Amino acid sequence: MKIVLKFPQKVMQDPLLADVVLETGVRINIDRALVDATIGEIVIDVPDERVEEVAEAFRRRGTEVREMDMPVVLDEAECVQCGACVSVCPVEVFTYNKDRSISIDFTRCVLCKTCITMCPHGAIKTAEE
């Protein structure tokens, strides 16, 4: 499961991720990291059964933790099932079905946003939008 970590400025200096990995022994995958002067935001992928434990370890260190359920969403009314999105997604979220309609599994999404600009019909949006 993917979770979003938000670090306040004061804890950004600490090697938080390393500490949590050492403490929990969970192998964490970093999907995306965005750090600037005021805030740090990291999306990590954690095995489902260890999510609570990892989240707790981050919270104790002053990090805001929230579950990232669907990073991007599809507006079905706008989608024309072309598949322009299929070849640009690095994690193969989109696949063609036998009848050439499109299957979508957003749970693998790493939010690179390439499909959002590729889609000619504006059918894909980030969940925040």
Place this chain on the structure above:
Amino acid sequence: MPKSLEEINERIRDGSVHVVTADEMTHIVGELGLESAAQEVDVVTTGTFGAMCSSGVWMNFGHSDPPIKLSKVWLNDVEAYAGVAAVDAFIGATQLSETRGIEYGGAHVIEDLVAHREVHLKAVGYATDCYPRRSVETTINIGDLNEATMLNPRNAYQRYNVATNSADRVFYTYMGTLLPRFGNATYSGSGTLSPIYNDPDYETIGVGTKIFLCGAEGYVVGHGTQHDPVNNFGTLMVTGDLKAMSTDYLRAAILHKYGTSLYVGIGVPIPVLNAGIARKTAISDADIRTTVLDYGVGRRSRPELMTVSYEELKSGIIDLNGKEVRTSSMSSFFKAKEIATELAEWIRKGTFELALPTMRLPNQAVLKPMKQLSKAPLVREVMLPSITVHEEISIQEAAKIIVGKQVNHLPVVSADKKLIGIVTAYDISKAVALNKGDSLKGIMTKRVITAKPDEPIDLAARRLERHNISALPVIDQANTVVGIITSEDLSKLLACR
């Protein structure tokens, strides 16, 4: 035994007509053989649904009181062409909004009209005795228009080239986002369902052929612009009543960093008059081949990399000289099939009869490139000789050369004369000011953006602009510096064209 069109229409009227879609026909011919298939099947329906930039709508707004002769008109800030009489105008799919740019264009106005949304109209004119008014502003919807007639100069391309990108940056094109280093390939066209590929000799598709156009009944006006039947790039000019169309089969699109386009849905019925036509409608994805072009090269003649069939394209991966490249379709085969199926349904229900063309389309036309009075100059013709320096010289020596020769850029070369870096007057003065050692190697930019002698200067100019730099060393195949081209010289040249 050949059938006449009248016999087929008779079957449509009495409900006994046998209609199949073009992909089904491929299997039917395979199973029954040509003769029986031609006997069995009366009509084959085709379909396509994709970005068709060369599309637009003629509108008549009716007269205001006092009347105005429109000289310029905008719909939701998208300009329509008004140089025809007083209140007629043509809105084209790719015209962009003057306020929203690429986010909204003529295609969106057309979709908004079809969706019965209100559209803001603004127009100006010059006053005459019979048309005294100078400007008008109002909102309209499709019902307020006297006529809204779609007229698309070039639609239903028989097939299309496949786009990929060899360059090491992303290209944003009308074929979508092309990832660097052959990261993906995009294609368009409906393969086995392609209208023209199912009648490649234009035996039944011609002037006046009745078609499905965006959910309404439409007609083929004639061959489309850039019609190139000899090379299997035939096109159609089509028309239909926008008021009867549906957004199920007509959609505005935005191609990122390129512009707007209109996804148009077209279905063409092909009467199976004889075994020859049956054979042509049996065409499969595997039979239709097209060429993979490298869009990473910005010339009219893009390098041809290989040819592939639609079957390979649809498999999702093509083998591009040993590299597996993932493919995407820009057009929707799913929708194309929906259109062919819907048209088949209209025919079965008896609401759509077929018409033979009143005139055949040309099948020999030759496509000409644009006539350019002057050929675009090549880098080789305008580059200047470049002074290069050896990597081992000191910063002081380099500074002397820059001052003495009055240049701003010094390409740095290795002992065997290969380009390995570049320094600018600014790099040197910074190094001197900060007292930063004395080796040129330490301060040069190693990743040099370059030009090639045989590319047009427009490409070099675009590269300078994109990287926000002011000079490009020109290198040959062996990476030896053969000249230099600067933005200063280029802008002088481009300005006088």
